Amino acid sequence: GQRVLWCLCQKKYKKYRFNHHQRRASVVLSPMQKQIILGTMLGDGSASFVRNRRTGEPTNARLRIRHSTKRQLEYAKWLHQALQPLSGALRIRENRGYGQEVAEFNTLSHPFIMAAAKQVYRPQKSITRSFLDRLDDLGFAVWWMDDGSTRTLSTHAFTVAENEIIVSWLQERWGITASISTDRRVQKPFLTFRQPNAAMLLCLVAPHVIQSLWYKFGRFLPMLFSEGVLSP
Numbered sequence: 663g664q665r666v667l668w669c670l671c672q673k674k675y676k677k678y679r680f681n682h683h684q685r686r687a688s689v690v691l692s693p694m695q696k697q698i699i700l701g702t703m704l705g706d707g708s709a710s711f712v713r714n715r716r717t718g719e720p721t722n723a724r725l726r727i728r729h730s731t732k733r734q735l736e737y738a739k740w741l742h743q744a745l746q747p748l749s750g751a752l753r754i755r756e757n758r759g760y761g762q763e764v765a766e767f768n769t770l771s772h773p774f775i776m777a778a779a780k781q782v783y784r785p786q787k788s789i790t791r792s793f794l795d796r797l798d799d800l801g802f803a804v805w806w807m808d809d810g811s812t813r814t815l816s817t818h819a820f821t822v823a824e825n826e827i828i829v830s831w832l833q834e835r836w837g838i839t840a841s842i843s844t845d846r847r848v849q850k851p852f853l854t855f856r857q858p859n860a861a862m863l864l865c866l867v868a869p870h871v872i873q874s875l876w877y878k879f880g881r882f883l884p885m886l887f888s889e890g891v892l893s894p
Contacts, residue, residue, distance in 0.1 A: 697801035705808025709779035723776040728766035736874035738765035789824045794831045803870035812880040818850035
């Protein structure tokens with residue numbers, strides 16, 4: 663009886679694994695979804711590798727999205743919806759950091775995430791010009807929604823040399839000049855923008871920024887309305 667039960671369980675597990683891989687293989691990502699993945703991978707999104715149990719070699723990767731519900735719940739919901747059917751269940755749980763709760767979800771593993779994660783994690787999160795060149799204005803806007811504000815882009819996770827790569831890329835790609843500053847609290851670099859470059863950056867990302875995050879535009883919000891970049 664136990665042998666029969668064990669065989670049935672194995673059969674059911676194999677069927678589940680087959681269906682999971684079939685579902686994963688059938689997910690064709692749109693250009694918008696690819697840009698969201700690339701952008702948030704540089705920001706608050708994190709990739710985790712699926713590894714071979716015997717060799718430990720990465721065989722695929724999934725993306726984990728987590729945001730505080732304090733001001734970014736609607737953003738987490740937007741990401742969750744935008745990445746369907748790749749998105750898993752959206753969960754809200756208690757948090758010990760910023761805000762009392764976080765909204766989070768994992769995606770299915772996917773070859774596109776795997777390829778992007780191998781570029782970013784070497785093994786720590788890092789940035790290269792070749793990866794930045796894959797971003798369009800939507801991908802950059804997602805990164806900004808994760809880590810940006812009116813005059814700053816939080817690039818603390820990257821080295822000074824990597825910040826210099828970002829500065830060069832912004833200048834050459836969009837003519838936006840950024841400066842590297844040091845956060846004295848943690849002694850980490852980040853990017854700052856002076857006028858008129860801050861306004862240029864916000865005009866670039868604003869068409870893609872969801873309404874619940876318009877608070878990040880600060881005093882530039884009236885300008886974005888007057889320039890026709892945003893509509894009430």
